[in-house]
Amino acid sequence: MEIKMSTLEKYLYERYSGWTNEQGLFLKLVEEIGEVAEVINMRNGSKLAYGSNLEQKLGEELCDMVHYIVAIAAINNIDLTKTMIEKDKIASKKYNHDNNLESYIINNEK
Numbered sequence: 206m207e208i209k210m211s212t213l214e215k216y217l218y219e220r221y222s223g224w225t226n227e228q229g230l231f232l233k234l235v236e237e238i239g240e241v242a243e244v245i246n247m248r249n250g251s252k253l254a255y256g257s258n259l260e261q262k263l264g265e266e267l268c269d270m271v272h273y274i275v276a277i278a279a280i281n282n283i284d285l286t287k288t289m290i291e292k293d294k295i296a297s298k299k300y301n302h303d304n305n306l307e308s309y310i311i312n313n314e315k
């Protein structure tokens with residue numbers, strides 16, 4: 206199963222819109238960033254590791270980050286797909302990349 210960005214945005218909009226705001230969601234995002242940092246530190250031996258599967262834990266914490274990033278976009282009616290493609294085009298030009306996300310998608314979804 207693949208997750209379509211617009212479906213995730215709609216799902217999170219319905220979950221959060223009307224009862225929380227971007228400030229609350231951003232604080233949750235920061236909390237999750239800290240959890241990712243903690244797992245990375247465990248994986249690198251800078252912090253005592255508990256539990257056994259740190260790769261799985263890293264994946265879970267990264268998912269939590271994505272959740273709150275998309276939720277912030279969703280409650281602000283930001284189309285992340287459109288914004289990401291536009292932003293990547295600008296970055297590709299700025300850094301003289303041979304390719305950009307839009308052409309990559311077009312060439313790889315044939």
Ligand SMILES: [Mg+2]
Pocket residue numbers: 237240265266269
């Ligand atoms: Mg978490």
